[in-house]
Amino acid sequence: DGGITQSPKYLFRKEGQNVTLSCEQNLNHDAMYWYRQDPGQGLRLIYYSQIVNDFQKGDIAEGYSVSREKKESFPLTVTSAQKNPTAFYLCASSIGGGHEQFFGPGTRLTVL
């Protein structure tokens, strides 16, 4: 079964804690993306990676960090510097720019 998976589905964090969201794909895609979705808003780009060991900031990168050590994995860390981290986080992958992005099922992060 090819696809993109995210874990966990729900995540709760105390203020001041860092937390890492997992994203894995077995589609052999070069490009991977992280988006944040808030109620009534579109998807906003946090970070993207076009190739292993390389990544670029999106529109709302402050308070987030990523790594791309393997082609199939693109974890996102939400740091304590992110002032309003409660949101639905979506990971996506594609064969490259200008092509269909396949989305994972999302992780809902709640800060208590």
Added chain:
Amino acid sequence: GENVEQHPSTLSVQEGDSAVIKCTYSDSASNYFPWYKQELGKGPQLIIDIRSNVGEKKDQRIAVTLNKTAKHFSLHITETQPEDSAVYFCAASDPNQAGTALIFGKGTTLSVSS
């Protein structure tokens, strides 16, 4: 940078009617325009896409039209069914990020009543 506006934010139709959602974009260098459907609590799924060298594309009950001059594109759903109820997002490729990333509209909540 690229900006995408989407209208309307909510749309209610009767089963069997047609639904139209419209988007405008700001950067004429954008060349890829996908539409996604998102059901509650799930990730978005691509339903149709169009490239800038094409004016219209159809897939069964769904069609997308693109007007490059006016910089707008529209999603048309005919013979709507209750299972079409979802949030629909348009997007445009962002030329400022090597065309790799997508800029999304804020979404349209479509409700189809039977």
